[in-house]
Amino acid sequence: MVDTLLEVNDLGIQFGGLAALERVAFGMEPGEIVGLIGPNGAGKTTVFNLITGIYPPTSGWISLDGKRLAGMGTRRIFQQGVARTFQNIRLFKKMSALDNARVAAHNQMTYNPLTGALRLPGYWREEADVTKRAMAMLEIFGLSEYARETASSLPYGRQRRLEIARALMSGPKLLLLDEPAAGMNPTETQSLMSTIRDVRDRFGVAILLIEHDMRLVMGICERLVVLDYGQVIARGAPGEIRRDERVVKAYLGGSAV
Amino acid sequence: MDAAARKLWIMNAAALAAVSAALLLAVGTGMVSPYIQDVLISSLINIIMAVSLNLVCGLLGYLALGHAAFMGVGAYAAALVSIHWKVPLSFPLALLMGGVAAAVAGAAIGVPALRLKGDYLAIITLGFGEIVRIIMNNMPILGGARSLRGIPRVTTIPAAYAVVVVCVALMFTLGRSRHGRAILSIREDEVAAASCGIPATYYKILAFTLAAFFAGIAGGLYAHNMGVLNPNRFNFDRSIEYLVMVVLGGMGSITGAVIAAVVLTALPEILRPLSDYRMLIYSLALILMMLFRPDGLLGTAEFSLAGIAGRFRRGRGDGG
Amino acid sequence: MNTLLTQIINGLHVGSVYALIALGYTMVYGIVKLINFAHGDVIMVGAYAALTLLTSAALPFWAAALLAILFCAALGVTVERVAYKPLRSAPRISSLITTIGVSFFLQNSVQMLFSPTPRPFPIRINVPTLVVGNLKVSGLTFVTILVAVALMAALEMFVRRARMGKAMRAVSEDLQAAQLMGVNINTTISMTFAIGAALAAVGAILYSTAYPSVSPTMGAMPGLKAFIAAVLGGIGIMPGAMLGGFIMGVAESLTKGYISTQLSDAVVFGILIVVLLVKPSGILGRHVSEKV
Numbered sequence: 001m002v003d004t005l006l007e008v009n010d011l012g013i014q015f016g017g018l019a020a021l022e023r024v025a026f027g028m029e030p031g032e033i034v035g036l037i038g039p040n041g042a043g044k045t046t047v048f049n050l051i052t053g054i055y056p057p058t059s060g061w062i063s064l065d066g067k068r069l070a071g072m073g074t075r076r077i078f079q080q081g082v083a084r085t086f087q088n089i090r091l092f093k094k095m096s097a098l099d100n101a102r103v104a105a106h107n108q109m110t111y112n113p114l115t116g117a118l119r120l121p122g123y124w125r126e127e128a129d130v131t132k133r134a135m136a137m138l139e140i141f142g143l144s145e146y147a148r149e150t151a152s153s154l155p156y157g158r159q160r161r162l163e164i165a166r167a168l169m170s171g172p173k174l175l176l177l178d179e180p181a182a183g184m185n186p187t188e189t190q191s192l193m194s195t196i197r198d199v200r201d202r203f204g205v206a207i208l209l210i211e212h213d214m215r216l217v218m219g220i221c222e223r224l225v226v227l228d229y230g231q232v233i234a235r236g237a238p239g240e241i242r243r244d245e246r247v248v249k250a251y252l253g254g255s256a257v
Numbered sequence: 258m259d260a261a262a263r264k265l266w267i268m269n270a271a272a273l274a275a276v277s278a279a280l281l282l283a284v285g286t287g288m289v290s291p292y293i294q295d296v297l298i299s300s301l302i303n304i305i306m307a308v309s310l311n312l313v314c315g316l317l318g319y320l321a322l323g324h325a326a327f328m329g330v331g332a333y334a335a336a337l338v339s340i341h342w343k344v345p346l347s348f349p350l351a352l353l354m355g356g357v358a359a360a361v362a363g364a365a366i367g368v369p370a371l372r373l374k375g376d377y378l379a380i381i382t383l384g385f386g387e388i389v390r391i392i393m394n395n396m397p398i399l400g401g402a403r404s405l406r407g408i409p410r411v412t413t414i415p416a417a418y419a420v421v422v423v424c425v426a427l428m429f430t431l432g433r434s435r436h437g438r439a440i441l442s443i444r445e446d447e448v449a450a451a452s453c454g455i456p457a458t459y460y461k462i463l464a465f466t467l468a469a470f471f472a473g474i475a476g477g478l479y480a481h482n483m484g485v486l487n488p489n490r491f492n493f494d495r496s497i498e499y500l501v502m503v504v505l506g507g508m509g510s511i512t513g514a515v516i517a518a519v520v521l522t523a524l525p526e527i528l529r530p531l532s533d534y535r536m537l538i539y540s541l542a543l544i545l546m547m548l549f550r551p552d553g554l555l556g557t558a559e560f561s562l563a564g565i566a567g568r569f570r571r572g573r574g575d576g577g
Numbered sequence: 578m579n580t581l582l583t584q585i586i587n588g589l590h591v592g593s594v595y596a597l598i599a600l601g602y603t604m605v606y607g608i609v610k611l612i613n614f615a616h617g618d619v620i621m622v623g624a625y626a627a628l629t630l631l632t633s634a635a636l637p638f639w640a641a642a643l644l645a646i647l648f649c650a651a652l653g654v655t656v657e658r659v660a661y662k663p664l665r666s667a668p669r670i671s672s673l674i675t676t677i678g679v680s681f682f683l684q685n686s687v688q689m690l691f692s693p694t695p696r697p698f699p700i701r702i703n704v705p706t707l708v709v710g711n712l713k714v715s716g717l718t719f720v721t722i723l724v725a726v727a728l729m730a731a732l733e734m735f736v737r738r739a740r741m742g743k744a745m746r747a748v749s750e751d752l753q754a755a756q757l758m759g760v761n762i763n764t765t766i767s768m769t770f771a772i773g774a775a776l777a778a779v780g781a782i783l784y785s786t787a788y789p790s791v792s793p794t795m796g797a798m799p800g801l802k803a804f805i806a807a808v809l810g811g812i813g814i815m816p817g818a819m820l821g822g823f824i825m826g827v828a829e830s831l832t833k834g835y836i837s838t839q840l841s842d843a844v845v846f847g848i849l850i851v852v853l854l855v856k857p858s859g860i861l862g863r864h865v866s867e868k869v
Contacts, residue, residue, distance in 0.1 A: 052452055074451040084452055092445035094509075095438070102435070103442045104453040109435045113463065116434030117427045123434060130435075170454060320670050322677075369854050375669050376612045380804070381853050384846040391843040493797075497677060504674060537685035543678030544660055547671045 003065075005030045005206050006051075006174055010060035013050060020046050021230045024060070030173065033200055033207045035221035035238075039250065042227040044210045045087055048176050051208075052084050053077040064174065079107065081173035085163040085180060087210070093152035097143055097162050100151050101134035104169035134169060140202075141165045141195065157188040161195070168203060175199075177209040181216050189213060193220050218242070226250075277418065284414045294414055300522040301417040302478050305424050307502035307518040308511055309471035314500065315509035316432060317464040318444030320379040323366075323386025324472055324499050327359040329491030330389060331473025332480040333399050334358030336408040339481065348411050352420065352477035359473025360466050362389065367465035371458065386496055393488035405486040412482035420478060424471050429511050431467070440464050494536070501539050504546055507553025517553075579712060584834040585827055590718040590787065592826020593725030597780035598803030599810070599818035600732065601773030607749040607813035608769045609665065614676035615656060617800015618683040619774045623649045623781030624698065624791045625687055631699055646778040653774025654767045662763070688793040695792035698785040721783045728779060729819050732772070736815065741768055749813065798842070802829070805849040811859025820860060824848075 006028040013021050021043045028034050036044050049055050051062055053074045062069045069077050083104070092100050109130060111122040138144045141161040146154055151162060160180055167175055180196070181189045193216055200207055211217050217224065217238070224241045226234040228250040234241055241247055280297075283289050289297070306328060313321045335355030339347055370381045394402050431437050439460045442450040447457055480486055502521050506513025525535045546553065598620060605613045626648045630641035660679050664672040704716025736742035744765045747755040756762050784799055785791060806825040810817025828848060832841040852859065 054448070074448075075454050075456060078452055078454040086449065090446045090449035092442045092449065094445060095441055099438055099441075103438050103450070103455065106435055106439055107454045111435070113431060113434070113436045113467075116436050117431040119430055127435070166453065314670075318670065320673055369850070373853055373857055376673060377808075377853055377857060379673060380612065380808070381850060383801075384805075384849045388843050388846045388850075391840065395839055497681065500674070500677070508670075534685075534689070536681055537689065540678045540681035540685060544675055544682065547667075547675040547678065548660070548663055551667060551671045 003030070004028070005032075005065060006208070007063045008047070008051070008060075009062070011047070011050060011057055011062065012059040013046065013055060014058045019230055021050070021057075024227070024230070024232055026225045026232065026235060028174070028206050028208060030206055031200060031204050033196070033209070033220055033222050035217045035224045036208055036210045036227065037212075037217055037224055038227035038233075043230040044227055045178055046230075047227070048084060048178055048208075048210065051077070051174075051176060052082060078170065078172075081171075082176065083167035083170050083172035083174075084176035085160070085167055085178055087178040087182070089156075089159050089163055091151040091159055091163055091166070094150055096148050097138060097151055097154065098131070098134055098147040100162055100166050101137055101169050102130055104166045105130045105134065107170070137165045137169055138162075140199070157184050157192075160184065161192070164195075164199070168199065168205070171203070172205055175205050175207045177207060177211075179210055179212065181211055181213045189216055192216070196220055273422070277422070280418065281415055296523055296526050297414055298412060298417050298478075298482050300519045301414070301421045302475050302482070303499070303502065303518040303522045304421050304515050305471055305475035305478070306499045307506065307514040308425050308428055309468045309475070310499045311503050311506070311508065311511060311514045312428060312432075312440075312464050312468040312471075314503050315507075315514070316437065316440045316444065317461060318508075319371075319461075320375070320382075320500075321465075321468070322379050322383040322493065322496050322500070323389070324468070325491040325493075325495035326386035326389040327363055327469040327472035328476035328479065328495075329393060329486075329488060330362045330469075331355035331359035331476030332486055332491070333393065333405065333476075334473065335477030336405055336480040336486055337398070339409050339411075340407060348409075348416070348481065351481070352474050355477030355480070356470045356473040359476065360470035363466045363469025363472075364462060367462045367469075371461040371465060383493065383496075386491075386493065390488050390491055393491070399488070400486070402488070406484070408480050408484050408486065410481060410484040412478050417478050417482075420474065424474060425511065425515065428467075428471065432511065436460070436463065498539065501543055504543060504553060510553065510559055512559045513553055580834065582712060584830045586714055586718060588827030588830030589823060590721050590826065591784075591830065592806075592823040593722045594780045594784045594787070594822075595799065595803045595806045595825050596819045596822025597725050597728060597776045597783070598799060599807040599822045600729065600815060601777045602804050602807040603810075603812055603815060603818040604745070604769050604773050606807070607815075608745060608766060609661070610669075611661065611672055612676065612804070613661075613770075613773075614673070615679035615683060616773065616777060617796040617798075617803070618680050619649050619653060619777040619796070620781040620784065620799055621687060621791075621793060621796030622652060622683060623778035624785045624795060625691060626778070627782050627785065628696060628698055628791050642779075642782050645782065646775045649778035649781075650771040650775040653770040653777075657767055657770040662766075684793050684796075691793065693793055695790045695795075698789040698791050700786050700789055717786055721787065724779070724783065728776065729815075732776070733815060741765070745769055802845055805845060805852075808849060808859055809852050811862030814859070814861050817859055817861040 004027045008027070009025050011021055011024040012019060024047060036047060038044055046055070050057050051069070053069065053072055053076070057070065064080050064082060067080065069080065072080070092103060095103070109126040111120070111126055115122045135144055135147060138147055141164065143158060143162055143165060146158065151159060154162060160183070164177065164180065181192055184192060196207060197220055199205065209221070221238060224236065224238055225232060226241060226247050233250055234244045234247045236244070284294065306324065310321065310324045313319055332355065335351040338351040338354045342350070344350065366382070366385045370378060370385065373381060393399050399405050439450070439455045440463070442453065442455055443457050443460055451457055498521070502517040503514050505521065506515070506517035525532050531538070598616070601616050601619070602613060605611060605616070623645050626645035627641050630636045630644055631638065634641070636644070656679055660675050661672060664675055704720050706716055707714040707719055736746060744755070744760045745768070747758065747760055748762060748765050752762060780799070802825055803822065806821035807818045808821070809824060810819070810821030825845065825848070829841050829845055832844045836844070856862070
């Protein structure tokens with residue numbers, strides 16, 4: 001058996017006395033694509049916010065590569081190899097696409113402010129390297145010709161892609177995608193699906209994604225975790241989930257998939 | 258650096274060299290009256306103030322209302338160095354010490370203040386600025402309200418000009434390094450910045466401290482230009498004047514801040530009869546700018562020779 | 578012992594003025610989440626309005642006071658409509674800068690109209706001094722505290738009982754929801770500015786009777802201190818403004834009496850800084866976390 005990459009155990013959080021998540025548990029192998037699905041308000045984004053340390057959990061723990069993430073801030077969790085995108089796209093709007101990507105490589109550079117201000121060799125060397133990698137990353141997402149455009153001027157679908165490109169710049173072990181296909185048309189979604197698969201194959205990164213577009217979920221996820229009212233109600237391969245009665249009742253609400 | 262960037266760089270460097278040569282020639286040959294020289298020096302000092310405030314207001318996106326206080330700290334520190342240390346090269350040393358003293362004050366204020374955001378940060382910087390002024394007024398070694406006198410008046414135009422070029426260039430290059438990008442990313446979205454591994458607190462304090470450092474250097478120039486210092490020159494009104502410069506120039510634009518600093522220093526002098534209305538006009542300008550062109554005259558864009566053509570082609574479409 | 582008591586009573590005097598002004602900050606912040614930097618200058622405008630009406634128009638005190646209050650209320654609404662309303666959905670920094678612009682605009686316009694030289698404020702109310710044992714309390718102090726407390730109580734009643742008051746509370750809880758429930762947002766916000774400015778005018782008149790010197794920059798300090806009072810008590814919370822006002826007044830009075838007059842302003846700002854660092858939400862405030 002492969003070593004588990006992500007382990008979420010007995011996870012719970014309360015907001016103002018109300019349990020938003022209760023005893024949530026699931027695991028992920030390296031390089032696996034897992035879908036986190038469930039009706040609106042089931043607590044999917046909250047799971048992301050707990051994994052990335054935006055909120056501390058009220059109970060339970062999360063570990064990455066056997067290392068507990070509890071108590072680490074957002075930034076340290078990022079340094080352990082967790083990158084994410086946001087449901088409501090959080091790009092650096094007035095910065096160029098290239099700069100958005102380069103910000104995420106911040107920690108891979110080591111030159112100090114003085115070296116940067118005086119343009120010493122360390123600046124040129126590291127910037128050239130990161131710029132090359134950032135351009136390559138934009139290329140993968142079909143964004144290289146928009147590298148100098150400000151992020152906010154890009155159409156919606158490209159903004160979503162840029163956000164994924166930015167997340168990948170740090171070379172994460174685990175990538176969290178929060179509704180990557182939201183607002184995309186079917187063609188864009190199709191190409192996003194192949195990009196996600198391509199990203200996994202190329203970078204060997206495990207991907208946990210929240211998505212409402214069932215074609216995407218069923219098409220690329222190898223396993224699914226279904227959340228309802230803050231609890232895991234089902235886990236398994238897409239085929240099994242499709243036939244799971246509780247899921248159909250709670251989530252699909254009878255509509256055929 | 259690609260070819261286009263290199264071409265742009267050369268053009269801008271050439272323009273800067275031309276301006277410098279013209280200015281130094283005009284001053285050197287005595288073509289400029291002492292009065293205009295005074296205005297020039299004030300403009301140069303104000304350029305540093307506006308560009309350094311832009312680090313906090315433009316790059317970091319925080320409203321700071323006590324920038325004049327850092328200038329004051331730098332002015333007094335530099336003045337004391339000049340008065341009490343008679344050593345060779347004491348002027349550059351005094352300026353540097355002024356910058357360092359202001360940076361220390363900036364860090365001391367920034368570390369606690371930057372835990373707050375938005376409105377609260379604005380208020381707390383105002384409060385700190387006023388406290389600094391009151392303390393300066395009550396320190397015997399600074400002469401207090403009776404002013405500090407006997408500062409050597411060694412700020413010449415070439416000296417001030419050189420300092421401005423160095424300071425602005427440093428702030429410019431810093432803004433275009435990984436550190437500048439980190440500061441910008443915090444302005445754009447602090448949560449996203451944190452999830453890109455940006456240590457937000459460190460960069461907020463860095464921006465704040467650097468802004469104070471350069472304000473301190475400007476203060477040193479000011480002290481050695483005036484020869485006399487009074488704490489009340491570094492009050493809230495002055496902080497607001499610098500804020501106006503940054504806002505008019507477009508928050509985030511260095512060239513905008515430079516142009517606004519020169520124009521707002523020279524304009525009241527040119528329109529002497531209107532000088533009583535200066536603050537009235539400033540205040541109206543602030544309100545109107547926010548209502549009709551909140552990104553400032555230049556927005557976050559930089560003014561450059563190569564850029565002009567491009568701007569004309571694109572028109573005003575990229576203002577937002 | 579007696580001096581201490583006198584200092585405290587003096588502190589309550591000026592503190593009740595701060596409290597009145599602080600209410601304006603707090604109400605506006607509660608409803609539009611905006612720190613109105615120009616609020617302090619409304620005090621100054623109020624003082625000049627009263628001064629002009631008393632001297633040039635030779636009106637009786639009550640009439641001058643009433644007109645000055647109405648004038649300030651109108652000014653509050655005008656400023657809100659012209660300068661702040663268009664920016665309601667703009668970034669915070671824009672509206673904050675606008676309020677600073679308005680503040681400087683008011684100061685400088687008055688300076689143009691009346692010259693920067695301070696003018697004496699003619700006090701027209703004669704109240705006998707109260708004597709309790711060997712403690713003398715000036716009648717003015719007594720009246721000021723009384724007026725302030727009465728107004729605050731009335732305002733509290735208004736916000737709890739009156740239709741408009743309830744609308745204000747609804748808007749401050751949730752602007753969109755209030756709008757959906759049929760509350761007229763624009764009227765409610767204007768009304769808030771009007772009440773805040775009117776209270777500031779009352780504060781201005783009370784302040785001018787205590788410190789009878791009127792100048793274009795007179796509003797800055799009491800404005801700032803009242804703002805600090807509002808933050809101290811918990812901005813957006815009305816009883817907090819009163820509590821903060823009294824604390825500020827007493828703290829200032831004690832510093833003046835026992836430490837140093839010059840440092841009293843520094844102490845006041847020191848209080849602000851300590852409060853913001855220790856409990857930014859203020860004494861009566863609750864912590865609100867940001868949603869991601």
